[in-house]
Amino acid sequence: MHPQAPADPPPGLIVTRFAPSPTGHLHIGGARTALFCWAYAKRTGGRFIIRIEDTDQARSSEASARGILEDLAWLGIDWDEGPELTVRRQGKEARIGGDPRRVGPWFQSQRLDGYNAVAGDMLDRGLAYAAFDTPEQLAAMRRAAESAKQTFRYHPAPDQIPSPELQRRRIAAGEPHVVRFRAPDGPVRVTDRVLGEVRFDAGEVDDFVLRKADGFPTYHFGVVLDDQAMGVTHVLRGQEHLMNTPRHVALQHALGYRVPVFAHMPLIFNDQGAKMSKRERDQAARAAVKKAAITSPPHVPHDHPTHTGAAPALDPDAFAAWIADPKRQLDSDALDRLASAMGLALPEVSVHDFRKAGYLPEVITNFLALLGWNPGTKSDDGKDLERFDMAYLAERFDLDRLGKTNARFDRVKLASFNQATLGGMSSARFADRLRLWASTHRPDMLERLGDRFAFAAAAAQPRCKVLSDAPAVLAFALTDDDALALDPKAVAKNLAAPAGPEPGAPTGADLLPPARQQLAQLEPFAPEAIDAWAAAFVQARSVPLGKLAGALRVAVTGAAVSPGLGHTLACLGRASALRRIDRCIAHAGAHQAP
């Protein structure tokens, strides 16, 4: 395949693409871009392709590329063309990707011949030239421009450019060089589906680099050539790319390529009102470390589920350097280790983070779709439609309803959507989801709960914003009976105080022994049966239900707050519940003894 061969798509076929660079996890903003590209292709019966822009040899990795593809697939954003990936869905294997139109390969590092052919051609035609400046020279030129309060632009007059013969001689001599585009002198007009006409004055586009000294194409060169070769008709991307667009358009004009339809989407902001970035996690972690006045890398506690060994969360030198330099970033795994060692919840930024925290993919895509797009429709109850699924997007998404204003990423609202979805599921479905999440993130939970897992899931369901809330909600059931600590305040309120105002009313502690005796016989030991028993128990004794529930709650959880009594006891299981009640009775007795 020769990228310069104009690959005109079949008339009317819309082709979109998402082109991540494999330098880390999939950013949430990238996920939105991919989602909209996907949705637009689906809506119009077009093709959605994935291309991997791995032209930065130092930062790209295959593991990252694979992770990005897996996260996309997890979100349900499937590509029609692109790298092949096999995933398991509902127990079956599904294949995503492929190359039916024969426009691959999809990794830019495998397309170098094509870029070189076009670069050579441009050199021959005088559309581009070889430049021999060293990085140091360029840096000096930038400094000079800055001190002269001028904007640095690499755009030498034609007679300043070495002659073609001289360029050839120096190249032949093996001199390191880049290939630069000879930028046009006129203004460049960009037509954008979201922003309208945007005009860039003459001179705004400079002689940017097409091919780097290492022989790899720059982003601009790769994008333009591949979009042409792959027949891309619509380029949907974040507004941060707007200033790149005149470069791409100028290149497309020079090369006689099609100019795709552009749609620059509003940015996703963080709480500080700036573009959401991975750096936030570093900042949050660094702030926490400074606040805790920690000077050496902490160890993951041995009893912590994420504990992997005796090693500290990260290398001491790297840690010190990271603390000292606010600009420095830790790799994502090291950051995760540090956070879990400190018991920190870092703000989620990449899809990977959200997945780990227990957000549902269908909620993430729904929420993301609302950032920059709006269906502008009412739902049946007359309110604005906000909750919808991928099928709805595939049917209704359009460019006209893309907004122009940057959107703050409202984590609280996302959490609310997630909670609503979690709470709206059948309890069986919720249990399945929780089990799936726990199997990779908290296998200890599954082991300890065993066949009582369904009770625990039912208890957790209305109390989880994200699946990772479950361990905290169920913490009482995840500790050893002997390790349970009784909250003194809860003991005073629910066990020691009398049940009613009348003299001689029983205290909560008084209810424990008879309750324990009856619970030992109760069948089945399940939430509904326990709640029914409790109602009968208090009716027979004319005490408020709260007195019994409070007393048992403190006895078996140590705290005044827990899920409903039936669920709480059921997810402990009879043996553990009785042991805890006994332990509490002994504890209370010890206190009352003179």
Next chain:
RNA sequence: GGCCCUGUCGUCUAGCCUGGUCUAGGACACCUCCCUUUCACGGAGGCGACACGGGUUCGAAUCCCGUCAGGGUCACCA
């Protein structure tokens, strides 16, 4: 700083193109009440915005201009 984009409740937005139906609608958050063995869930209600200034017009959130504010971008990163 140059260039570019944007400005409706605290936040995300509907309405703007095709001025009047807008005493500006919804969602999240917040507050109150109800339900209730605690927590949570659920239900009902409430608070709350057209950045500012000028025009055009009988009439402007909607059209025009300016001011201010916010953001993006200025690499042999993508």
